[in-house]
Amino acid sequence: MHLTGGQFKGRHIATPIGYENPVKPTLSKVRESVFNILNSYFMQKGLNGDVFCELSFLDMFTGSGIMALEAYSRGFKKVVAIEKQPSVFAAVKKIYREFSADISLLRGDSTKLAGKFCTTENEKFDVIYIDPPWDFDYLPIVEAALNCLSKNGVIITECNKKGANQRYRFNGTEILPFREKIYGRCKLDFIKLP
Numbered sequence: 001m002h003l004t005g006g007q008f009k010g011r012h013i014a015t016p017i018g019y020e021n022p023v024k025p026t027l028s029k030v031r032e033s034v035f036n037i038l039n040s041y042f043m044q045k046g047l048n049g050d051v052f053c054e055l056s057f058l059d060m061f062t063g064s065g066i067m068a069l070e071a072y073s074r075g076f077k078k079v080v081a082i083e084k085q086p087s088v089f090a091a092v093k094k095i096y097r098e099f100s101a102d103i104s105l106l107r108g109d110s111t112k113l114a115g116k117f118c119t120t121e122n123e124k125f126d127v128i129y130i131d132p133p134w135d136f137d138y139l140p141i142v143e144a145a146l147n148c149l150s151k152n153g154v155i156i157t158e159c160n161k162k163g164a165n166q167r168y169r170f171n172g173t174e175i176l177p178f179r180e181k182i183y184g185r186c187k188l189d190f191i192k193l194p
Contacts, residue, residue: 004032006073011117013047013095015064015178025064026131028160031185032105032128034067035154037179037190038127050074051072055126060110065092067129072101076127079106082113090094118148126150131158139168146170146193161187170194 015025026034042051050164056078057071068081071192081103082091089107096103110132118124126144130138138157145155145166161182168175170193177189 001064002028003066003070003073005027005035006075008069008073008099011099013064013066013069016073019124024131024133027183029184030081030158031067032186033181033183034129034188035064035070037181038107038154040072040153041154041190042126050075055123056080056124056150058082058125058128058145058148059115060128060130060141061132062092063131064106065095065105065189067131068103068105069096069099069101070122071125071127071129072099072103076113078120080105080106080125082106084109086183111141114144114148124150126153128153129157129158134160142168143170146191149193151193154190157189157191159187159189161185 003009036106039051047054052075055076057076059068059081062081062083063070065081068079072079083092086107093105096105125148128149130141130145138159142155142157149155168191173194175191175194177191179190181188
């Protein structure tokens with residue numbers, strides 16, 4: 001896999017393989033599209049110049065580690081990644097060390113760990129990326145992530161396009177994605193607070 005933008009553009013990383021649950025890296029064309037959409041979204045919110053340098057990024061199911069590394073490469077001021085599988089965690093930690101990337105890599109359950117960062121508005125995230133195994137129940141993790149999202153932030157879920165359209169709730173209000181993109185079997189939902 002290669003990075004698609006920022007200071008590490010074009011550099012390659014190896015996909016962790018041979019672990020208890022297979023890692024499903026996000027395709028390069030999907031990653032590039034995600035960051036182009038985010039760039040446009042935050043420019044519309046009034047950020048100018050180097051848009052991402054003021055923003056924070058949380059990758060709740062880091063897997064290969066590529067999304068958090070892509071965010072770091074593109075200049076996000078704070079990047080946090082969470083991985084539950086010990087063997088994958090160790091592989092990703094090694095990759096981040098090779099890049100000297102200042103990414104906070106945490107091991108454990110995303111739903112439990114994410115809430116620990118978000119006790120004040122200043123600790124909330126501007127972008128939260130959710131790409132679990134496609135048979136995962138997205139509802140509880142998205143609803144937990146909504147509590148960690150900054151006021152103008154965006155949650156992006158990556159799922160199988162054959163999955164049913166998800167509907168989420170936040171403080172009793174139903175939330176639908178404000179944007180959807182499909183790439184082959186992959187579907188991205190972009191979600192914001194009501």
